[in-house]
Amino acid sequence: MRVFRVLIIIFLISVLSGCMLPREEDILPPDLLRPEEVRFLTTEVERGTIQDILEDSIITVSSVHYEMTFSNRSGFLAELDVRAGQSVKEGDLLARLDTGSLEIDIQRQVIEIERRTLALAEVRRTGGSAFYRRNAELDLELAELTLQQMEEELAKSSIVAPINGEVIFVNTFRIGEFVPGRSVVLTIADPSQVQFEYSGTQIGRIRYGMEAEIIINSQRIPAKVSLTPSSVPQEDRDRFRNIVIFTVNDQNDLPQDLSLGSRNQFSIFIEEKRDVIVIPVTAMSNFMGQFYVQVLDNGLRTERDLDIGITTRTHVEVISGLEEGELLIVGVER
Numbered sequence: 001m002r003v004f005r006v007l008i009i010i011f012l013i014s015v016l017s018g019c020m021l022p023r024e025e026d027i028l029p030p031d032l033l034r035p036e037e038v039r040f041l042t043t044e045v046e047r048g049t050i051q052d053i054l055e056d057s058i059i060t061v062s063s064v065h066y067e068m069t070f071s072n073r074s075g076f077l078a079e080l081d082v083r084a085g086q087s088v089k090e091g092d093l094l095a096r097l098d099t100g101s102l103e104i105d106i107q108r109q110v111i112e113i114e115r116r117t118l119a120l121a122e123v124r125r126t127g128g129s130a131f132y133r134r135n136a137e138l139d140l141e142l143a144e145l146t147l148q149q150m151e152e153e154l155a156k157s158s159i160v161a162p163i164n165g166e167v168i169f170v171n172t173f174r175i176g177e178f179v180p181g182r183s184v185v186l187t188i189a190d191p192s193q194v195q196f197e198y199s200g201t202q203i204g205r206i207r208y209g210m211e212a213e214i215i216i217n218s219q220r221i222p223a224k225v226s227l228t229p230s231s232v233p234q235e236d237r238d239r240f241r242n243i244v245i246f247t248v249n250d251q252n253d254l255p256q257d258l259s260l261g262s263r264n265q266f267s268i269f270i271e272e273k274r275d276v277i278v279i280p281v282t283a284m285s286n287f288m289g290q291f292y293v294q295v296l297d298n299g300l301r302t303e304r305d306l307d308i309g310i311t312t313r314t315h316v317e318v319i320s321g322l323e324e325g326e327l328l329i330v331g332v333e334r
Contacts, residue, residue, distance in 0.1 A: 041331035042296050045324055048278040050317050052270035052310040054205055058196040058214070058246065060262045062189035065168065070097055071156040074181040077173050082186060084170050085261075088161040095185050097157040102150060109147040116140040159185060166191045168260055191260055196223070196246040198266065203229065206244050206268065214248060215265040216255060223248045223266070273310060277318040283330045284308075284316055296327040 075097035082094050120136040169187035173179055196214055208231040213220040227245035284293050291306045309317035
């Protein structure tokens, strides 16, 4: 009986375990993957004409400017009341050093000269001897020389506008700060003498004497290249090492409201090539300096490496790598 009970328990456990296990589901076959249909957009390779026109931005500057210093004089700054972009008139006081009581001393010396002048006139009126007349004349001459020396000293401690112009640079010196000798305090330019300065990446393609156009508010003004790094005099090489200067043929062609420091565009015609293979620049790719395109050859997409020439914003000249009549892939339609 004990054995019989054990067998019954084993049988029941087996039956119950079978009932609790999940039934296996039928495995459905996977969906068949269909390749995505692709249609290549192509254009036929043709010959045409392409122009190499260099265009870039330039800065409006003045051909006449003055770097103002305190005439090799050092001292503490007492006045500097101008800012960049400010217009000044010839003779305007722009900056000065602290001169202590020099201005009052000059006023006193003016009074002293007047006293000496009256004394000399009195000697002459009363018929004094030659000794007294000459002594009075020397006193007056000495007083005038002293005044001249004081005024020169004051002038060296002041900066006065040399022309009617525009302040294009002001140093960061503050009132009361020590200004070393020969330090440029400010720069004044003549806004009526305009030229244009370029320092971009295309300097190497620009040659002295090239004809150009300055583009200001859609107006194209004839100009020429008047200075390049290779045409700069030896003494100015450091200053103009990476600068090209354009001058317009007629200053009267420039707008009256043209401001120094404004940015405009220039255009230079470099060359034109006819009967060459020209393709859209958007159809060309670049990998590590190698240019290539894709063509449709017997229904298959094939890559072609290119040697290129003139490149514009929209088109590129192909020197080798494509033949006229081939189908150039310019896009894909899915």
